[in-house]
Amino acid sequence: MIEIGFEFTAMSCPCEIRVVGADEQQVHGAAQAGIDEVRRIEQKYSRYRPDSLLSRINAAAGHDPVQIDQETHALLQLGGHLHRASGGRFDLTSGVLRRAWDFRTQRVPTQAQIDALLPLVGWGRVVMTPEHVRLPQRGMELDLGGLGKEYATDRAADMCLALGMHGGFVDLGGDIRVIGPRADGSGWRFGIRDPLNAGSLNGELTLTSGALATSGDYERGFEADGKRYGHLLDARSGWPVDHWRSVSVAAPTAVAAGMLATLGMLMGEQTQRLLAQESVWSLVVGTDGAFTGAGYSNSTRGLGYEP
Numbered sequence: 001m002i003e004i005g006f007e008f009t010a011m012s013c014p015c016e017i018r019v020v021g022a023d024e025q026q027v028h029g030a031a032q033a034g035i036d037e038v039r040r041i042e043q044k045y046s047r048y049r050p051d052s053l054l055s056r057i058n059a060a061a062g063h064d065p066v067q068i069d070q071e072t073h074a075l076l077q078l079g080g081h082l083h084r085a086s087g088g089r090f091d092l093t094s095g096v097l098r099r100a101w102d103f104r105t106q107r108v109p110t111q112a113q114i115d116a117l118l119p120l121v122g123w124g125r126v127v128m129t130p131e132h133v134r135l136p137q138r139g140m141e142l143d144l145g146g147l148g149k150e151y152a153t154d155r156a157a158d159m160c161l162a163l164g165m166h167g168g169f170v171d172l173g174g175d176i177r178v179i180g181p182r183a184d185g186s187g188w189r190f191g192i193r194d195p196l197n198a199g200s201l202n203g204e205l206t207l208t209s210g211a212l213a214t215s216g217d218y219e220r221g222f223e224a225d226g227k228r229y230g231h232l233l234d235a236r237s238g239w240p241v242d243h244w245r246s247v248s249v250a251a252p253t254a255v256a257a258g259m260l261a262t263l264g265m266l267m268g269e270q271t272q273r274l275l276a277q278e279s280v281w282s283l284v285v286g287t288d289g290a291f292t293g294a295g296y297s298n299s300t301r302g303l304g305y306e307p
Helices: 024-045 053-059 070-085 094-099 111-120 148-162 254-266 268-278
Strands: 002-010 013-021 132-134 167-172 175-180 188-193 201-207 210-216 221-224 227-230 244-251 281-286 291-294
Touching (some): 013 024, 013 175, 024 053, 024 070, 024 148, 070 132, 148 167, 148 175, 148 210, 148 254, 188 210, 201 210, 201 281, 210 254
Antiparallel strands (some): 002 013, 013 167, 167 175, 175 210, 188 201, 221 227, 244 281, 281 291
16 A cells, blocks of 8 residues: 645645555545546536636526526525524625635625625525526625535545555545545554644544534634624624634544534534534534533434435
């Protein structure tokens, strides 16, 4: 068995696919298939590309429905499950709030600026069938930023598995899906970052299968007048959540882990009960740096997603 790593950039983040296979040619072929799949998904759902399906849907807001395929319908349905599970805190239409929140300038918007955008937020207003989707009001947008990277992570790993790879992992900017163990049969060790201390770890997790995802406010956020403003917004209010600094989850797939990590950040005091109900391994870090963990099992029941 040989083990080779391939680094690349996609979805505005550093990525790696590391593959364990029988020979070099097979490993290269599987890794390239995984990278090609990531780029396909990025091209299809990037809001930065005017030719993407997502951009066409957004450009048609307030006008005619846009035709979609089964893959897109399934992703949007998953977004709907998360909307319901989060009590409306997660919303695929909330990307318009970035017009008020520019984390590069580190300026806190006014309540009036947020109030002007909230009428454009509302998953319940999206009209969708298995073949079409329509945003009823001009200015509305869909943004798959909360799902697309995790979905691409799983798809790339599945491509490698389908091509007979024995092990490895896919890491898209910290969203990780394990293909299988190392060449010697041991697990892969992944660090859990300390959100309060850059360059430090809260611990490590070793996996031979499954996935790991972390959601937190430390990558994109700023402090103003002694208050921390993270990039994860409660779609109901338009303001950042501030109960936790990060939530890490291990689950069977990257989509499941990412869903639970994001919900964990959004659900505040309900987070630990949610994660306990799902019976996943988790590491939740509070604003004071204190953290707690939970058990792990292959369960994602209750969220409408079957791995």
